Amino acid sequence: QTCLCYEALCNPQIMITLSPERVSGFQENGYLITHNLFDAEETDILRAAADADSSFKQHVHDLEDGEGGKAQLVLWNEAGDNLWGAVARSERIVNTMEQLLNDEVYHYHSKMSIKQPHIGGAWNWHQDYGYWYQNGCLYPDMASVFIALDPNIRENGCLKVLKGSHKMGRVDHDRYGDQTGADPERVNEAMKVMESVYVELDPGDALFLHSNLLHCSDQNTSEHQRWSLICCYNTKHNNPYKDSHHPGYQPLEKLPDSVIKKMSSKFFAEETDFWTPTEDATTGAGKKSNS
Numbered sequence: 001q002t003c004l005c006y007e008a009l010c011n012p013q014i015m016i017t018l019s020p021e022r023v024s025g026f027q028e029n030g031y032l033i034t035h036n037l038f039d040a041e042e043t044d045i046l047r048a049a050a051d052a053d054s055s056f057k058q059h060v061h062d063l064e065d066g067e068g069g070k071a072q073l074v075l076w077n078e079a080g081d082n083l084w085g086a087v088a089r090s091e092r093i094v095n096t097m098e099q100l101l102n103d104e105v106y107h108y109h110s111k112m113s114i115k116q117p118h119i120g121g122a123w124n125w126h127q128d129y130g131y132w133y134q135n136g137c138l139y140p141d142m143a144s145v146f147i148a149l150d151p152n153i154r155e156n157g158c159l160k161v162l163k164g165s166h167k168m169g170r171v172d173h174d175r176y177g178d179q180t181g182a183d184p185e186r187v188n189e190a191m192k193v194m195e196s197v198y199v200e201l202d203p204g205d206a207l208f209l210h211s212n213l214l215h216c217s218d219q220n221t222s223e224h225q226r227w228s229l230i231c232c233y234n235t236k237h238n239n240p241y242k243d244s245h246h247p248g249y250q251p252l253e254k255l256p257d258s259v260i261k262k263m264s265s266k267f268f269a270e271e272t273d274f275w276t277p278t279e280d281a282t283t284g285a286g287k288k289s290n291s
Helices: 020-029 040-052 083-088 091-101 128-135 184-193
Strands: 006-008 011-015 031-034 061-064 070-076 105-115 123-126 142-148 159-162 173-176 179-182 196-199 206-210 215-217 226-235
Touching: 020 031, 020 091, 040 083, 040 226, 083 105, 083 226, 091 105, 091 142, 091 206, 091 226, 123 128, 128 142, 128 179, 159 184, 159 206, 179 184
Parallel strands: 123 179
Antiparallel strands: 006 011, 031 206, 061 070, 070 105, 105 226, 123 215, 142 206, 142 226, 159 196, 159 215, 173 179
C-alpha cells in the first residue's frame, strides 16, 4: 500500500509514526505516495494562494524542453513566515522526512513547478542528487516531497518514476537544452529491468521521493494546468562541505499542521530571494536573480 496512515481519516493533520513497512517500502522503491496529505480546505487554500501570490508571476522562469514545450519554475531557499514556509515546516512533512531519512532534516529549498495547458514542457529523466552532488553534499541522504495542487494525470504531464532506481547510485548528468538530465544510455538500460510508474495524484496528494530516484515527466498536452509545490530537504549529517546557492545546515523550526489554515493570506515578503533556474546548479551554474 502506498497511502500514509493517520489517526483519523477525516483529520489528516493528526500524524502517527510511519510503520516499518512504510519505511521499508520507501527504502525498496525510492518513493512513497501519500493520499490526502492536505485536506480539501487546505488544498483549496494552497491553490487559491498560488493564483493570488504575485511572486509566482514576477519570478517565474521558462525552461525550454527541446521539443517545443516550456516548463516553468519558481525557486526559493527560505522556509519563511508565510504560507509556503508553513507547508515546508509542517510537522506532517518534516516528521515523515526524518523517519524516511533516519536523521534530523533541514529545509534545502522549495519550488513551484508549473505546466501550462497545451504548452507545458517535459522534464528529462534525472536524479535530484545528480545536481545536489555538485553543491558539496557527500551523501544522497536527501529527499523531496512533491505536492499536487492540481490533478496530476498522464495527459497534463504527471511525474513518472523508475521504481527502485535509487539503488543505482548517482548517474552522470549533462545539459540537454535548458535542462540537465541523466545519461540517456544508462537510463535506457535501467528501463529494461525496472518498472516505470506514472504517479497520478489528486489535489492534496503527495509523493515523497529519494534524491537518487530517476524521474521525469511528459509535456502537458491537455487543456488543464498542472501546478505542483516541491519542498526539498537535506539531513543534518550531510551538511555540505562547501558553500553553494542552497543553504547549509540550520535547525528547522517545525510548525503545527494547524498553522497552514491560519496562513491562508500570508504570501511571500517583498524581500524574499528567488533564484533563476537556468543559472541554478539544479539546472545550470548557480546565480541568484534580482528580487
